[in-house]
Amino acid sequence: MEDREQPDSSPRQPARPARSRHRRGFGPAGLWMVLGGAVIVLLLVYGAGRLFDAASPGADPEPSASRDPSPGIDGVIARDVPAGQLLVGDCLNDFGGPLGTATVVTCRTPHTSQLIGLEALPEGGYPGDDRATELAEQACKAITLSPAAALSGSWNYEFSRPSRATWEAGDRGVACFLTLTEGRSSDSLLPAEGPAA
Numbered sequence: 290m291e292d293r294e295q296p297d298s299s300p301r302q303p304a305r306p307a308r309s310r311h312r313r314g315f316g317p318a319g320l321w322m323v324l325g326g327a328v329i330v331l332l333l334v335y336g337a338g339r340l341f342d343a344a345s346p347g348a349d350p351e352p353s354a355s356r357d358p359s360p361g362i363d364g365v366i367a368r369d370v371p372a373g374q375l376l377v378g379d380c381l382n383d384f385g386g387p388l389g390t391a392t393v394v395t396c397r398t399p400h401t402s403q404l405i406g407l408e409a410l411p412e413g414g415y416p417g418d419d420r421a422t423e424l425a426e427q428a429c430k431a432i433t434l435s436p437a438a439a440l441s442g443s444w445n446y447e448f449s450r451p452s453r454a455t456w457e458a459g460d461r462g463v464a465c466f467l468t469l470t471e472g473r474s475s476d477s478l479l480p481a482e483g484p485a486a
Contacts, residue, residue, distance in 0.1 A: 356393070364398025372449070372464065378479055379404045387449035387464055399473035402447075406432040408463040415456040425450035429465035435480045443470040 354370040366379075369390045375381075381391040384402040394400050408428035410416075416424065429448045444467045451460040467478055 364395040366393040368392045375404045396477040402468040403478050406465040409461040415453050421450050425463040434478050
């Protein structure tokens, strides 16, 4: 008996010719993809640099306001002074609120606001927003004002206070301002400093 191969009855696919998928050059779509990727990388590098600059200790994003030691007839000492650069006793016009900018003028120059004090809230855990506001207001109202200051008109206390985030970073500061709701004052609200004893 001879062994014969039985013909394979399973269906077979005929061989297909190989096709090359090789492209030459990028073409317009490839060029746009490369340019888009480069722009994304540049934006990421720029964003990381901005974050690093903002988180760097000692980074001062605001330039220091230049004060005129001899103001002219307009009484302007400095314009657009950031809140963090105001000094206790500064009399202010164009007051932008406790965290805004202001124009510092001599206190003999008609003005609408004055930074009357910088206080600190007690150490400990964050007291919560309402309690922090209450403590800040109490600290500002405890500041001694000049009995000679003409408190005519309606004055409001305005102040900044720490938020939970700034508290956790060590901030306990309160900046206290008095602001006229109408009119202007030409006096300091703070007592004159006496001679050193």
